[in-house]
Amino acid sequence: MITSDQPPFSPMRRVQALLDVEVALAEALADIGVIPSTSVAPIRAAARVENYDLTALAAEAELAGNPMIPLVRHLTRLVAAEDARAAGHVHWGATSQDVMDTALVLQLRMAGGGIADALGRAADAAATLADRHAATPIAGRTWLQQATPTTFGAKAVTWMLGLDRARARLVAALDAASDLQFGGATGTLASLGNAGPAATTALAARLGLRVADAPWHTERGRVADVACALGLACGTLGKIGRDLALLAQTEVGEVAEPSAPGRGGSSSMPHKRNPVASARALAAAVRAPGLVATMLAAMPQEHERAIGGWQAEWDTLPVLVTLAADASTALADALAHLEVNATRMRANLDAAGGGARAEGLVAALAPHLGRAEAAHIVEELCRRAVAGGHPLAHVAADDPRVRTHLDAAAITSALDPVALTATAHAIVRRALQHRHRDGKGPDHG
Secondary structure: OOOOOOOOOOHHHHHHHHHHHHHHHHHHHHHHHOHHHHHHHHHHHHHHHHOOOOOHHHHHHHHHOOOHHHHHHHHHHHHHHHHHHHOOOOOOOOOOHHHHHHHHHHHHHHHHHHHHHHHHHHHHHHHHHHHOOOOOOEEEEEEEEEEEEEEEHHHHHHHHHHHHHHHHHHHHHHHOOOEOOOOOOOOOOHHHHHHHHHHHHHHHHHHHOOOOOOOOOOOOOHHHHHHHHHHHHHHHHHHHHHHHHHHOOOOOEEEOOOOOOOOOOOOOOOOOHHHHHHHHHHHHHHHHHHHHHHHHHHOOOOOOOOOHHHHHHHHHHHHHHHHHHHOOOHHHHHHHHHHEEEHHHHHHOOOHHHHHHHHHHHHHHHHHHOHHHHHHHHHHHHHHHHHHHOOOHHHHHHHHHHHOOOHHHHHHHHHHHHOOOHHHHHHHHHHHHHHHHHHOOOOOO
């Protein structure tokens, strides 16, 4: 029996999805009178995954070339045990790829919806952090060095926007891929004769899918789009994971992932608190590009049915889905319970004499000395502050070139991180307002 904790691409769920398509096919054909309605119940009764030996089925699929060939054989045998006539109506009019591609669409809808929800939760958590810390000063960092001040809210709002885009991209790709695959051997549904169009419409309705304009056996843009959206989502999650891991370093200590018994520990170092969610997101981001590349490389498929390219998708896309699901769930939890140390952020911003705020001093001196001369003087002052271990404000107040134009109050004001990050604060507020206006939030609308 399938349990709720089994992932959408577990062996049991994959086989059950194939069987579900077979049942829907029988129901659709009965709806339009192609097969007798009495054939549906025996097929439905036999189409339960617990009736099958999945290990044996996998071994037979290796020999047959795809899992549908042995699955249809076993399904037919089970149906025949109850109703010999109904057994003759199993898999009527379809080809293996019809069932496998349609089952894939159903699995993507199930799994993709969960990933989209997790991305939405992560974006909501980032939005909450952005709102809460819109004015919390933090050192901006470029080339892994302190740059000019920003706010933690501005950092979080960047995460939020990336997650919102990743979610929207994935939802659009999943919607575009929600087309029934039903074409028979070469896409003509010849075995159904004039009933082909009606059967297609009835089957799509049974499964809640769209009727494609034509079978897409070797036109793989739909699934490649989903793969690309998943890859981009993993990259977005990996960027956030990288930021969190860097901010959580012992020497930085500005954030920490949520703690729990057994979470983030070390087998040999009791003091460790490793950012495990960040690691999961980064691992997904590292692996996803190769998987996406495989899906793209598989697109040039021959004529009406492919050899090799289609088969390359079978294991590739499920792994990509699994990675994205794990990374999005992990980051959503980490962001929702992230521990933020604003005191440490301010202390780090004051490190090296507060040189990260030097841009404000340049701006204050520039009207008096010109931009280039002001920058030259402040650069020299920063070097002196670092060498002597003194605050930049004190060094600047002792320098006659500065004191001639700025008094102590003006110097302090020029180096005030709150004033220097006022625009960052405004950017956060604007982004949050736009998100609210667009209806995004806990309902992920």
